[in-house]
Amino acid sequence: MTRLDRSNCEEAFRRLDDFLDRRLSPDEMRLIEEHLEVCAWCAREFNFEASVLDGLKRRLKQVEAPADLLSKILSRLPRREGHD
Ligand SMILES: [Zn+2]
Numbered sequence: 001m002t003r004l005d006r007s008n009c010e011e012a013f014r015r016l017d018d019f020l021d022r023r024l025s026p027d028e029m030r031l032i033e034e035h036l037e038v039c040a041w042c043a044r045e046f047n048f049e050a051s052v053l054d055g056l057k058r059r060l061k062q063v064e065a066p067a068d069l070l071s072k073i074l075s076r077l078p079r080r081e082g083h084d
Contacts, residue, residue, distance in 0.1 A: 008035055012042050017078035020050055053077060 012035045018024050019032045036043040056077065060070055 009039065009042055012036070012039070013045075016046060016049060019046070020053060020078065049078075 012019075012032055015024060015028060015032055019029065022029070024032070036046055057074060060073060063070075
């Protein structure tokens with residue numbers, strides 16, 4: 001999947017959340033990583049999303065809150081199934 005076309009970008013975006021959560025199979029992870037290496041636009045979007053999530057999770061960890069509440073919040077963060 002090295003050709004740059006729109007369907008590759010759509011595929012990559014469909015897997016964005018799972019990619020960031022490392023919930024893809026190793027094969028899928030590799031495909032996304034390969035796409036990000038050749039597609040500057042997706043790479044930028046992915047990096048942006050990753051840094052937003054990272055900052056959010058880091059801030060949540062600094063807050064004193066019951067562990068189960070935290071994990072509930074974290075599990076709800078990126079849920080955009082089928083939209084966009
Ligand atoms: Zn792309």
